[in-house]
Amino acid sequence: MKPLRIQLQPEDNVAIVVNEGGLPTGTVFDDGLTLVEHVPEAHKVALVDLPKGSPVTRYGVTIGTTNADVPRGAWVHEGLMEEPAAPSLQDAPFGGAPVPDMSPLEGITFQGYRNADGTVGTRNILAISTTVQCVSATVDYAVKRIKQDLLPKYPNVDDVIAITHNYGCGIAFYAPGSEIPIRTLRNLALNPNLGGAPMVVSLGCEKMQPSSMLPASTLPVLQQAPYVVTLQDEEHHGFMEIVSAILEMADKRLEELNRRTRVTCPASDLVVGMQCGGSDAFSGVTANPAVGYASDLLVRAGATVMFSEVTEVRDGIHMLTARAANDDVARALIREMQWYDDYLAHGGMDRSANPTPGNKAGGLNNIVEKAMGSIAKSGRSQIHGVLGPGERASTKGLLFAATPASDFVCGTLQLAAGMNMHVFTTGRGTPYGLAMAPVIKLSTRSPLARRWHDLIDIDAGTIATGEETIAQVGERIFQMILDTASGKHTTWADHYGLHNEFALFNPAPIT
Template identity: 65%
Template sequence: MSNSMAPLTIKVHPNDNVAIVANDGGLPAGTTFPDGLVLRERVPQGHKVALLDLAEGAPIIRYDVVIGYATRAISRGSWIEESLVRMPSAPRLDDLPVATRQAPALIPLEGYTFEGYRNPDGSVGTRNILAISTTVQCVTGVVEHALQRIKAELLPRYPNVDDVVAIEHAYGCGVAIDAPDAIVPIRTLRNIALNPNFGGQVLLVSLGCEKLQPERLLPEGTIPVQNAVPAQVCLQDEQHVGFGAMIAAIMAMADERLAELNQRRRETCPASELVVGVQCGGSDAFSGVTANPAVGFAVDLLVRAGATAMFSEVTEVRDGIDQLSARAASPDVAAAMIREMAWYDAYLQHGGADRSANTTPGNKKGGLANIVEKAMGSIVKSGSSPIVGVLSPGEKARQKGLLYAATPASDFICGTLQLASGMNLHVFTTGRGTPYGLAAVPVIKVATRTALAERWHDLMDIDAGRIASGDATIDEVGWELFRFMLDVASGRKKTWAEHWKLHNALVLFNPAPAT
């Protein structure tokens, strides 16, 4: 997409009365299109242009959905910038279509494999990592010091271990630990400790006086019976005389765990053992026409291969709940999805906000007028398969197929919660660009625009902008992504985030009170 190419707009659905400008840098006033459309003013790339004269109050339609209403009369060829779009009310949660969309039978996709690490609990990892879990933020400084020494002094002895990471967080004390919603951060931390990429080797560091005691974080029966008792270091234990003793204890425990992990080897596993989380961040108007549709195609391939795929971000699907409830595999699944939407509506209302708080300045600069338009482009990364299950925040996935994992849309919180749900591979689309990464799982970055993929050539893994320029189809990029996932899962390829060791801090979702 460049200014040298012919003027180009992208119209998603025949019923749309707007289209987005595809050319890099946008197009100037006076630009004439083959159908006779003339731009009345300059329109930035990714922004909407009116294809018809729109009266004040007229619906503005994109994706065959009313994304808003004109705040004044808009002439054909005009730039429809944010202030001209009045956002509609959120869809009601009653009287929704429930399990009404009969998806065509998916043809099984057989014969696709990756080289993974089998775990005692039956899960499969894509990486072989030692994780140091923590019960409370107070121990972070000590754990960080120990982590640096473990990486420098111990990890080189164990060439079959990919990394050592610390599961650090700002939780564990100063909170209402018995409040009903405290289950969210607690099960999040518990399930992250048991992520498939950690091989069942749990190493836990606690302080001693915190509210989140080790037995509450990892109660009896949590650790698979095939594994040893988790290694635990309590910093307040009297045996630790000085800082050096604490570090030595953590390093001794880590040494034992590293030796166990070092014995593991990759083996051929069916693609059905993948658990892939999909997410978008730094979205723009191209997200819904290039990267997210390609991801949706790849998600359908994963489901056909028998794998688990999960999509999330409550506020970014809320305006399409009717589409999702119709795709539910059963009335129970639809009811669970609606329940999660209602819970989050109440959560936002309690905080004096609504779904409109989601959109960022970058989203708007990239052409997204409001959350309705953003949601329509976000949903398509879920593909077209039936939704077979719903996970509450931080809940572990226990079935194959397409799942809706309810999370906030915040990149960091969503990634943390999908990690807790058991993902072993992450796919992240972006239009504005972000160096987002996770230490525990490979993160594949898909750029919505070729200009971004070229400018951030050593940060973006897949260029979906070729779809907008006509150089590739959605299906072709979807297959490319699917094959790339298998290569990354096998360790044959690294993502750019892995190459540079870029990762964001884990951020827990804690809807319970702090004290």
């Protein structure tokens, strides 16, 4: 393969090397640019001389300042760049970004399970919520039995899962921040893929009681039918009676869920969460912009699309507030960024704690560069709403769901927000999967997609090699979302049953 590099914006003074294994000293590009040293794959090469103190420009923005003279053709690595300060939240503009042409896409549909509350499931899953970690092993035991003994009787039900976690007792129930794990657990139980038929297993003496986790007012079914098995109830004599009580309630729920069938639903019933993890320098060039393209298609089709990961977008706050549909949205964006700034400062940290050794080895030098790549997942649409961590989406269009960037914490919070389809991009590679919603995984480069042929669902590396455009990969993502949502396509994570545990975000202390 001939030497290839990607420059994103005309004003950029660095480009990234595309070739597998990087390029050696002396490599000459078509336009005469000559490498003065080895530049690793996915890392940056200087397109012009960058004297000490020059801004390093990528994505059309300054991602750092050189701390030494860097000649044209040199490797612009982490040690040569000073990180810019975080942009001030006070100075972020309210609106003003050009509003792209987003003509509606009419008539796009998928086959889903319609719920009584108007939401639509892409899967038909029985979930057993738990109020406290004490019951986890018991519920795991019961779920195994349910899958073995009951599930085969109900062919329309896809799966049985336990919403287990480390919360519920031994925690400060009224501490500042404790509303986050509590509403997360509540809203997880209301996820559209669970068919509005929740059941809860409680211990009895825990701090978080079923009535505070999932009040009967939350769903009509909770007022009509008993929905809680309490282990400490006097009627249960021994473990086997406890397990039988769980199986009995599960059997009733399975019967209800089994009666449902897929119906044709407009694409506006999709709630798609976008995330990246194990990112590299190609994330912001291939996979994330392709996801952004798909995101715009979804928004045009009327769907709800979420992007997240506060610490990864914090450095692009001015770009986000400029895209806010109104001042309330801009204010809410700033509020969530400020909350996280304070949260990190409280823990003695700042946003620079985000990038990983893998990010850096992958050519992502700092949080600014990572942010520009991460924001690309949100496409170009206006931002129509903002959710605090664990809140449930109630509006359509593009939303910012404020979550940590930590992969499973973000995924869990997007599920609580009502996500029924998930798209996840990865540069370094991660076998990410969730039990509650299908996950479509994209690789940023083709070598990863080839190596992990049975883990990566879509290869966006074809954008770097020029085999496909961003639009072409974006259209493929959009189509796979519809097919997967309809149950016609199975993702690799679901094929192997690779389903990671839920990971709650609890900013409060434990006791």
